[in-house]
Amino acid sequence: MYVSGDELLALEQARLTLRAEHGMAVDRGRIVREAIAAVIAELAERGSDSELVRRLSQS
Secondary structure (H helix, E strand, C coil): CCCCHHHHHHHHHHHHHHHHHHCCCCCHHHHHHHHHHHHHHHHHHHHHHCHHHHHHHHC
16 A cells, blocks of 8 residues: 555654553554554444545545
8 A cells, every 4th residue: 555755754653642642652554454444443333424435525
C-alpha cells in the first residue's frame, strides 16, 4: 500500500504521541492495522453514515 510522505509523517507523529502521552510502545504497522480494523467496524455498524463513506464521497 502506498502512503504519501505527509501521511507517513502523520503516522510517525501518532506513534510518538502514543508513546509520550499514553505510554504505549507500538510500531507503525500496528497503528495501521488497528486503524483499518476500527474503520471497517464503524462501516459495518454505521454503513452510509460512517466516516469512511463520508471521506470517500468527498474525493
